[in-house]
Amino acid sequence: MEKLYQLLDGCKWLANVPDSLLSAVAIVVPILLIITVFPGIFAYTTLIERKALGRVQNRYGPNRVGRWGILQPIADGVKLLTKEDIVPRKADKFVHLLAPILAVIPSLLLFAVLPVGPGLVPVDLHIGILFVFAISTASVLALFMGGWASRNKFSLLGAMRAVAQVVSYEVPMVLAAVAVVMAAGTLSTVGIVAKQSGGFLSVTNWFVFQPWGFVGFVLFTIGAMAESARTPFDIPEAESEIIAGYHTEYSGFKFALFQLGEYLAAIAMAGITVTMFLGGYNGPGVGLKYIGPLIGVGWFFAKLMTIILVIIWIRGTWPRIRVDQLMAFAWKVLLPMSILNIVAVGLWHYMESKLWAWLVTAAWLLIWAIVLTKIGTAQNVERRTYRYAT
Amino acid sequence: MGLLGKNLFAGMAVTARNFVGSYFDGGRKERLVTYQYPEERMPLPENSRTFPFLVYDEDKDPVGTMRCVACKICEVECPPQCIYIVMDRDEKGKPRQRPKVFDIDISVCMQCQICVEVCPFEAIKMDNDYEKSQYGRFDDLVEHLPDLLKSNDYYRQIKPTEAGAVDAKLKAEKEKKAKKAAPAVVPKPVPAALAPKPAAAAAAKIAIPDDAPFTPEQRQWLSGFLSALGAGVAVPSKSVAEASASAPAEADASAAASAPAAEAPAGDWPWHDAGMGMQQRMDLVKDRSFADKLMAAMAQTDCHACGYDCRGYADAIAAGSENDLSLCLPGEAETESMLKKLMQEAGKV
């Protein structure tokens, strides 16, 4: 937004427009871009997901609506818009209406701190990463309100499980991000990406190539998948689970808003992952004079789509984790790992020789990863005793 | 490692292979098993069946070459009674051996294939066409004769083995019939099915072709005789003409043979009802002639499975010209045993 303002300011000699108009335009244009581009990505992500899952599952995806199913998201949108909006009779109407709205707003707000290109970020917040986490905890409320307002015991149960899952996985996620913040020395997303620029072909400085960065990347991605309730953590919304969890009693456009909120959160979290670990918009060719920014935007979206494709790939492959395994995994494996990751970053920061730092932190993390996965996922299953068996 | 392990990535490799393989021609056939309906349809196995259809033999005249003779066996045997048949009759009321109306209500049909099993003429077979949806629930789901007629080529295409077997069987029957007909110059008597409609036996002049070798007296007698026999029979064939030429010589014999026919005109056959049971029919015919009793033992469908109609078969047995008692297909063993019993009682076995 700043860059746009400067750009417009530079064109001031064309016409004598007042400053307030310039700032208004500089604010509105990024908002419009976010509102059109990212929901568009969401719509076609749903299509890509259905087609990719279909191919993985030995069938075609949707291919009737347009050639290759291109118009399928539009058809889905029209269908959901024209459905009857059913609210249970004794449900809390106000909260029932508010829940899907509260699901979408934080997801949209997350895009405000995503740097898509050099100088191309809607708002360069001093506290970028903290803002991201503050907003994503606000989305927990929507889950809860959705389940409560439906006045349906099963929705409530689903909502409770969803809230427990989201809150549990937020902790290792935030701690993994803390490791990055420690290494970059700033909470601002633009600063983090700037720290990862340079290097050979603008690639080698990415944090993911450091051992603590790799572990942090894995932890953050797992946390992001659990936040947006994607398989294998999709107990809140899986087809065979408690009806549909917290969005059972929603139909028509409110349901569409829940889906929109969930997918946008997944896309935004993927974007934050790219920013923090994969170097944001850095890639070969981003330092060039005039087309550098465009190439940077291209790299950002390429990496974003890669992460989304990996998330879809994982969805098509792995089975769902049971809710107690889920909680055990979060608290017994991921949380200790993220704390040890912070220790590794500290070690790395204070060692002079970067090569030794790399090796020592890699060894430290590897050992602890093996230990934790062995201990944390061990299930002490005793032999069953049957009280009434003869 | 319970939950985590390298199998996670082995699984991802499998799905990746599935995904990538489905885009290339080698993998597409074996991976994407979807049939893109309605552009492609799944090839159905030969035994699959939906609703019946009628077979005809030659494309240039479907109605003329259809195998169905409107014997109504399938109508009687159909468990939910979804078939309705009306025999086609010519202007004089003489039945042409084919249906005028053949309706199957496919909303009732339970696809049990019993009609196929009982048809003596291999005329009705099961189709495997499943795209029969209509917009109406009642009349639109009744299939009429034009919809039901499909060619033998179509039958051979959908059920090759079955059609091959049927074709072979029909060919063998035709050969057997031809062999049986060849030595005997005397063909079977002109079907006395003409008798049932005496009202239609008006004085209709039959045209005997001019090149037939008759003397004028023979010609006159012949035309009178044939007119008395009834309407609807064109007599162009030489063998029949020859046989009829010798008919005056055997006029007494045939008169004697048809005497029982002349005795009991068609309206007077209360047992001639395909729905009646054997016992009821025999009760009705208690004090009638021997040929009547024989006729009551038949299945009363006039299906011509035996080669005659019911009256003609009875007359032939009574006259002694037909010795095979098992020809009545609808009647099956019941008719055969009753005929045997009657013949034994009459001392003619």
Add this chain to the structure above:
Amino acid sequence: MNAAFWILSAMSLIGALLAISLRNLVHCVLSLILFFLGIAGHYFLLRADFLGAVQILIYIGAVAVLILFAIMLTRNVTGTEGPRELFGLGWWTGLGTALIVAAVVWVTVDSAPQAATRSPGQAVSSVEQIGKSLLNQWVVPLEVLGVLLTAALIGAVVIALEEVVRRR
């Protein structure tokens, strides 16, 4: 005073008033969340962005969720209660407590030496400064807080564990 201040103040006050007067408990919590948002906005206005973000993170993301869980697990589904009497004992108690708290806050703010001299619009503290002061000047309270939170965590685990043991 710009318009943002007035809007945020209105939002906070309305949220607070609704939180104590609505009938449905869940609606009360939602208006409390509105109040928290207003306070977070005030923090942003005072250029304490870290504190504002942390306010949203902790108060809305954790405390409000905790209150909602508590309501859900202890009340009936609708969250409505019987009518509350006006000018009853509870009312007087609440009024008294509010007056005491207001008095304490007034005295504290009045006696704080820096409140009058700091002009608005200056970045008072950045994340780096907060971090540095936490680990240099205020390290003992930080460690004590850590011990306190650990104790709370262990206590929660013990309570949950006890139930499981007792049930078996």
